[in-house]
Amino acid sequence: MRFTKMHGCGNDYVYVNCFEESVSSPQQLAKAVSDRHFGIGSDGLVLILPSDTADCRMRMFNPDGSESEMCGNAIRCVAKYVYDKGIIHKPVVTVETLAGIKIIEVHTDENDIAQTLTVDMGAPVIEAGEVPVIAETSPVTDLMLSAWGREFRFTCVSMGNPHAVTFISENVSEFEVEKYGKVFECDEHFPRRANIEFAEIVSPERLKMRVWERGTGETLACGTGTCATVAAACLNGICPRKPVTVELLGGELVIEWKESDGHIYMTGPAEYTFEGDYYGKV
Structure with missing residues (x-):
């Protein structure tokens, strides 16, 4: 082959x-x-x-x-x-x-x-049942999950596949992604499991992100995860609906959630x- x-x-x-x-x-x-x-x-x-x-x-x-x-x-x-x-x-x-x-x-x-x-x-999907995520409210911007004695607040978005994004206060480069990611991927709130994104806010137009991918583990980048992270940032008032640069372990992607058509564009x-x-x- x-x-x-x-x-x-x-x-x-x-x-x-x-x-x-x-x-x-x-x-x-x-x-x-x-x-x-x-x-x-x-x-x-x-x-x-x-x-x-x-x-x-x-x-x-x-x-x-x-x-x-x-x-x-x-x-x-x-x-x-x-x-x-x-x-x-x-x-x-x-x-x-x-x-x-x-x-x-x-x-x-x-x-x-x-x-x-x-x-x-395309447009990000934020309705809980379509992500899918089991939650009492929709869209889901405050799903509280805990692992290893620590609590995280997740925003859940689908970009054709399910993502759960959490914004952390510490340096994401030093964060224990595997320790927490493999627990949250299989959390009971995610019927089809989920990709888990850990993001650090650098500025309103720049984020750093690491990802634990469903069925794979940590990867150097995830396109849908980067889009989901920017969508989650916009939903939480962190980023504007303008191009946002996301730093990944393997490089940078530029993401824009356009007001004009509601679609997310990834370059x-x-x-x-x-x-x-x-x-x-x-």
């Missing part, structure tokens, strides 16, 4: 061009290729497929084999791949996902190579790492 390794702000996946390749068991393949000792090593597996409703379709699988609805960093890489490879060579690419069809604007360099991409992530890079042949079972 031919594959391409790509990353967006260090959030790295194995990409398979299913216009040419065939994968019979993506759940098992995701577990195998994601292993950083016995496989290729990645945050998961992404299949790039034909679509009846968009330019192409993306399926994304976590290292534990579970399928996720959407991944903001991965979808930028998918758009770059199909643009650069000439599969869909258009300035605006549409990608079908389990969270709906996403529209991506491609920004190229002087050699017509995609460098950064802007994704229309960031997508890069190739290497290509190769995988000889395991597919």
Whole structure:
């Protein structure tokens, strides 16, 4: 099986061009290729497929084999791949996902190579039942959860997948993300588990964030999580509805929740790492 390794702000996946390749068991393949000792090593597996409703379709699988609805960093890489490879060579690419069809604007360099991409992530979902989160009020901006003797206040948002965002007062770079993240991911308030974001407020237009991803663990970046974090900041009056730069372990993303259409727009890079042949079972 031919594959391409790509990353967006260090959030790295194995990409398979299913216009040419065939994968019979993506759940098992995701577990195998994601292993950083016995496989290729990645945050998961992404299949790039034909679509009846968009330019192409993306399926994304976590290292534990579970399928996720959407991944903001991965979808930028998918758009770059199909643009650069000439599969869909258009300035605006549409990608079908389990969270709906996403529209991506491609920004190229002087050699017509995609460098950064802007994704229309759609409107954030803040109704409790649709996130989903079990809570007495909606939207959920004050869900109090505790772990290891410490209490946190969460705002819950869906960007096609469930997120719970908490703003902490200390330096997020030194925060024990794994200790708390793996507890909150499986909290009983989240019927489909949740991605957990820990954010530090630098200024109204700059945040720092680390993420514990559902089914994966901590990653260097999470596109949907970054969008959810900015949405949560706006809901809590922390950030304005203007472009906000979010510092992640793997780089920076610029997020804007526009007043004009209510959609969130994410701009960031997508890069190739290497290509190769995988000889395991597919």
